Amino acid sequence: MKSVMNASLKSFLKSAAGALLGFFIGLIICKLAGESPIKVLKVLYQSSFGTGYDFGMTLFYTAPLILTGLAVAIPFKAGLFNIGAEGQLTIGALAAAWAGVLGAHLQSPAIAIGFAFILSFLAGGVWGAIPGYLKAKRGSHEVITTIMLNFIAAGATAYFTLYSIKDPDSSQAETIPIPPVFHLKPFQIFNGAPMGELILVLIGIVLLLHFILWNSVWGYELKAIGENERAAETYGISKQKVWLSSMFVAGGIAGLVGVVEVLGNAHRFKIGFSADYGFVGIAVALVARGNILGILPSAFLFGILQKGAGSLDLETDKVTRDLSYIIQGLIILGVASEGIWDSLKLIRRKKNA
């Protein structure tokens, strides 16, 4: 147990060092572009922690990334690469909006919000389970099917938004607003930023999933299939069951982005609301190295950068939004180039020899 903790701590430190390295290179590029790195750091700090509102907004950007990061990391443990979080969250968000239509008569906020929660989870889960099922039954590769289902999700949600539950009073492509009983209340200290108790719930979900994956028989089977499919099957673990269930859970968790967006922020479903959360989630999971707890700092880091991208664009002369994305990319590269540490060690050893 102790060595497990040490190993994951070590891998976390490696990630953090990689992220710092990438960030450092990013600052050098800002310098080359003619902007003082100190100023960049200051702006980033101000934009993410400066006021209650800023911090609330940072958390608002972080929340969907926690969910999509999980949606990538969980199937990854079972050896699956889920590129479909984007589609799963879109379906989940439409389901959250639809919960408002179906539950228009509901009086109790707890029941209403719970209803939307469950509907988003189920809708995203079913959407995620489709590639799981196709892989289990027909051997279709999940990377292909999840990508394709992203397009289908975009088309299908657009159709339902425009033809089934469109807001007749709006000229935008958006659904009927959900009744106030569904609204999530933001914290006062965030001064208008749309984030409240929900962030605590999301942290709770991360902790719960960490516990389940490490302690449950289900988590064990997931890991066994992911590590050695043939051995796991020889000892009676069904890969079909594992693929289907892990993709269902992943899709469901991605679907909860709908709760963050629809119940917490827009109070309706808008076509194209997602800032590529599903794809940034892949980076979040990568930086966390598949470690479930690592999703939290990793998503927060990307939340800061997403929030900061806008501020940097406005408050500096040279650092545009595109340059911010370059910095994000460098951080991912820094973490991904794990081999760098080993080769640094080797160089040091050779010098000593």
Added chain:
Amino acid sequence: MSAIEFRGVSKRFGNFYANRNLSFQVKTGTIHGLIGENGAGKSTAMKALFGIYPLDEGEILVQGKPAKIRNPVHAMKFGIGMVHQHFMLAGTETVLDNIILGHEPGWIWIKRDQALSELKKISTLYGLHFEKWDHPVSSLSVGEQQRVEILKLLYQRSDVLILDEPTAVLTPQEVKELFQNLKKLKDEGKTIILISHKLKEVLEFTDAITVMRRGESVGTKVTAETNEDELAQMMVGRPVSFTYQGERKMFANASDMKPVVRIRDLSVESSTEPVKKVSFELRPGEILGVAGVQGNGQSELLRYLTDPKKFTKSAQGEYFFQGQDASHLGPLEIRAKGMGLVPEDRLSEGLLLQQDMTENFLLGQHQDSRYQKNGLLLRKKATEAVNAKIKEFDIRPPFTTVWSGRMSGGNQQKLVIARALDSNPSVLYVAHPTRGVDVGAIEKIHDAIVQERNRGKAILLFSSELDELMDLCDRMLVFFNGEIRSEYKRSEFDTWSIGRVMGGGDR
């Protein structure tokens, strides 16, 4: 003149010496055996020779001159080549393309004709009799693939050929053929280094043998002047017995006991090798051996016995386990009825290499009520159990947190066997229990198997080592071409008779 000489070579990993002051010479134009237990430093020495690991101390001489080899490609320039245990071939490409890969003649277009005529010359010169140049590699037998690897080295003009455990995957006939070929190469002046842990082979086919233990050379012997016992003692550091020395309990009414496994007219369709109309019974207190050259249906039989559910469409016949029809059950259900399994290949079928011992111990037992409650694993209990097994089976290193992939073959196998025995099964399906296992561990494993028999367990033992089967079994079934060709009682065991049946002949 030495083709290769190690002079005081040391290679450290941290404080651990994988090779320490290693010195030995390989004479030109000989077959030289390099033997030692797993982890004795044989592969480190070879990796040092190929420049994969830089040396910490000492030097390596090639043809009498100090050589600083930087990497395997560079090693080719010194005329050194290696046939790895797992072949490095592209299965879908032709034999010719595999051989010339990296050394294609021609500049823009590959001059395959030129390469082919050269290869034909090489093949005749060394008497290798190879014809299938335009066949895809995947259509060749394992023995033929190995010959392709050797041809590749000859085409690259290697003078020193290193073969890593070349016989591990071969049938007895192929082994014989391989060594005939190696002898021809030797006669043409090539030098061959044979890495192996099979003492019999090394004794039969080499000119000299270097024994390694704990990274050092224990000594180099002229093959004609040594024997199995001496080599084994050098390898392990203590005398080793090759036959089971313990008690063998007699069961008075053995043949009256009710069979625990009954197979009748079992046929299994398979893309590899079908099982055809097989019938046998397995009783408590006996070890029933399944002999046969690899690839005659034994693997398919074992796979069926452990997971008949998977074969509901492709198998016919009866499978009774503990008196009940088992032909529709999955691995966990049969296990729950009292099956323990030691699978054929522990690396691909038995272990999670990047998980620790506890996690590996749980594999297959993860739904057992002893190790889970309400869907949550009881890891503490599992770890306690593993600690007890570590003591019982002398598993090393003795820490439950070690990744199974970092353990030696023998210790991995002990872990797999300990896991199979943990649920106190009444039936054990054991396949190749000592394959790739060091001599010291073989004794322990054989002891454990016979002791289970003495406790009244029914054991079905699959092995490609006839000596092992003859030593341990009470009865033996000989497979050929998917059928049971003959059955032998212990009193009838005879190497030559069984060997004939294994090859498709008569008793």
